[in-house]
Amino acid sequence: MRAVVQRAFGGVEVLEIASVPDPPVGQGDVLLEVKAASLNRLDVIQRQGPALLPGFSLPHVAGMDVAGQVVGVGAAVTDLRRGDRVVVNPALQCGECVSCRAGDDGFCPSVRVVGGNHPGGHAELLTVPASHAYRIPAGMSYEHAAALPTGYSTAWHALVVTAGLRIGEWVMIHAAGSGVSVAAIQLAKKMGAKVVATAGSRPKLDLAERLGADVVVDNRTEDIVAVAREATGGRGVDVVFDHVGPALVQPSLYSLRPRGRFVFCGTTTGTDATFNLPYAYHFGIQLLGSDPYTYAEFEQMLDYTLAADFDPVIDSTYPLSEAADAHRRLEAGDVLGKLILVP
Numbered sequence: 001m002r003a004v005v006q007r008a009f010g011g012v013e014v015l016e017i018a019s020v021p022d023p024p025v026g027q028g029d030v031l032l033e034v035k036a037a038s039l040n041r042l043d044v045i046q047r048q049g050p051a052l053l054p055g056f057s058l059p060h061v062a063g064m065d066v067a068g069q070v071v072g073v074g075a076a077v078t079d080l081r082r083g084d085r086v087v088v089n090p091a092l093q094c095g096e097c098v099s100c101r102a103g104d105d106g107f108c109p110s111v112r113v114v115g116g117n118h119p120g121g122h123a124e125l126l127t128v129p130a131s132h133a134y135r136i137p138a139g140m141s142y143e144h145a146a147a148l149p150t151g152y153s154t155a156w157h158a159l160v161v162t163a164g165l166r167i168g169e170w171v172m173i174h175a176a177g178s179g180v181s182v183a184a185i186q187l188a189k190k191m192g193a194k195v196v197a198t199a200g201s202r203p204k205l206d207l208a209e210r211l212g213a214d215v216v217v218d219n220r221t222e223d224i225v226a227v228a229r230e231a232t233g234g235r236g237v238d239v240v241f242d243h244v245g246p247a248l249v250q251p252s253l254y255s256l257r258p259r260g261r262f263v264f265c266g267t268t269t270g271t272d273a274t275f276n277l278p279y280a281y282h283f284g285i286q287l288l289g290s291d292p293y294t295y296a297e298f299e300q301m302l303d304y305t306l307a308a309d310f311d312p313v314i315d316s317t318y319p320l321s322e323a324a325d326a327h328r329r330l331e332a333g334d335v336l337g338k339l340i341l342v343p
């Protein structure tokens with residue numbers, strides 16, 4: 001099969017379209033003909049190096065979010081057959097360790113991640129456990145399905161599970177143009193929350209408005225704290241969801257109401273943040289790290305997302321041979337929604 005193979009760490013020049021052996025199909029696996037696979041920040045970070053996930057090895061095939069058609073099934077697979085159209089949960093928990101048996105499998109020490117330390121979907125074929133492949137509705141495009149897994153699971157885990165967002169609450173969501181934030185805005189609105197969306201360009205703010213954000217604010221030219229206070233009658237927002245890293249941590253904390261929740265994941269702007277400790281403790285600010293989502297949550301997210309029939313917002317699609325261009329686009333940061341590779 002053909003795949004986008006990364007043989008070293010570095011710029012997009014380390015990506016090469018190469019012919020590699022077809023993946024083996026284990027007893028419990030399905031073999032997928034990849035129809036669409038989105039590009040995520042992890043793909044870029046692991047291309048640049050150093051390796052992020054334990055067990056990462058070169059050469060590597062990236063691509064966490066995959067939709068495809070089943071073209072082969074292992075002997076032990078009973079619930080999927082050839083021809084089924086599926087989307088993949090990229091977090092391959094072992095299913096056997098103490099964490100997995102307790103349903104706390106986000107912390108499975110043996111977890112493998114499709115496109116992380118398990119071969120990914122920027123390829124013509126992919127093998128995954130049948131337990132991690134889910135049928136998609138007949139009318140849904142593969143591109144649409146491939147835009148769902150990481151963005152919507154990340155947003156779901158942060159807002160629903162970790163922050164416990166409730167009807168009528170105000171939530172501030174940063175980086176409104178990104179796939180995760182598109183998902184977060186849609187989920188928050190569907191759950192009956194009110195949204196302040198921030199971004200650094202007019203097209204991204206326009207997108208946030210189109211998705212239903214109640215208030216949008218340009219974090220490069222406007223004071224997000226003042227806007228958050230004004231929108232909430234001076235009180236402050238109930239929740240801030242920050243997946244961009246340290247850049248907006250302090251103004252995020254100042255935008256919260258007393259005992260507000262700051263839920264965070266992601267390191268696009270770095271890994272080390274500083275903020276005013278006395279302010280945070282005096283106002284009882286809750287700092288909520290958003291840890292990995294679980295197997296059960298992925299199913300809940302997928303059920304909810306398919307029922308809601310969100311528009312996942314696809315910026316562009318690229319053939320596999322133009323994977324380097326897609327990487328360049330994501331690095332440049334002017335993307336609205338998802339970039340999708342189509343083998």
Ligand SMILES: [Zn+2]
Nearest residue numbers: 094097100108
């Ligand atoms: Zn496990």
